[in-house]
Amino acid sequence: MVLCWGPACLASTGRARKTGYHGAAVQNHDPQLADEELVNRALGGDEAAFAALVRRYQRRLTAFLGQMLGDVELAKELTQEAFLRAWTALERFDPHYRFSTWLFRIAHNLGIDQLRRRRLATVSLMRDDREGEELELELSDFRKDPLGHLENSELARSLRSAIDELRPEYRELVLLRHFAALSYQEIADFEGMPLGTVKNKLFRAHSVLRKALAAYLG
């Protein structure tokens, strides 16, 4: 029985042939290695390469999902789920696109699904009181602060509130730019909108944020 592991196995895959990868065995990965190179190695069975991708994106995914859902613990669970789904679908990843936007697309979809489920749960938590008035149960303790790591908790609250109050289209771009740390071009790819539109919307969003956080900006 033939053991297939590492570059020898990778060399036999179609994509490895396309990209011409014939490197030596890898365990410790250069942090400067491109995502696509790490994906190639992970496809060849190199777990360290996938671990490097996890290390590279874990914080940003958690931050992005945390702010999207307002619950850092849930964000961590979905971060794990996003990586597992990415691992499963790695072979279907099209190297013509950026790995970052693909990964954040998976996470974004998971976040949207979660929000939909939560909306259903919220509806089911509506109930009538004795007088027949409809009540919504208190859900404030459901949220676990995604900015809890900030030393200034008052600033964290204000920042979260300022971001929550942004128009949805601005909020999403702010999350992608500052929480997911994507470049303008990556955001344009992610959203499927022209680069100029991304720049313009982020400019508008920053104007709103500057006004909302004026007290902290000196």
Place this chain on the structure above:
Amino acid sequence: METCCDKVQQALVEAAGEIELLGASEQAHLRQCTLCSEVAVGERALHGILAQVVPPHDELLEQRILSAIPAHRARWRMVSLLPVAASLLVTLAGATLVGGVPGSSLLALLPAWSSQGWWALFGLASDWGVVLTATARAAGTTVPVTAQVTAGLLSLAGLAATVGMARRWWRGRLWARAD
């Protein structure tokens, strides 16, 4: 002037408020425009705050993700094997209906150096093939031609599906690594 301010302020947002990253004309504008200078200060401070929103590295979470992969892989192997098996079944069913599975004629071409065990296994397969062929011939007298053509197409589709599914399954195959 307003359009010019918009342009400079947009550039400031992109440059995180760092004046040095702007072009010469934009820097010259900043020296004259109080409003844009204030925006530059505000942007720098805002970026300083936003730079802290990504949480610190979570070693535990990383370990949790990496340790979840083997279990996920095992589940994925089983789940992705099912379509392979199903499509193989479709292929065999189609081939049987069309005219039987080639058995003994192919076996005769096996090289003489095959071990006894392999011969026994292929002998068994041959018997199975003979049974299937006989069944198919009997079916051929009763099953209409259109049904046989459909079965043939089904068989081809099943074969394509088998190849496709197997390629996907290949990545998580059991012998890929010693875990």
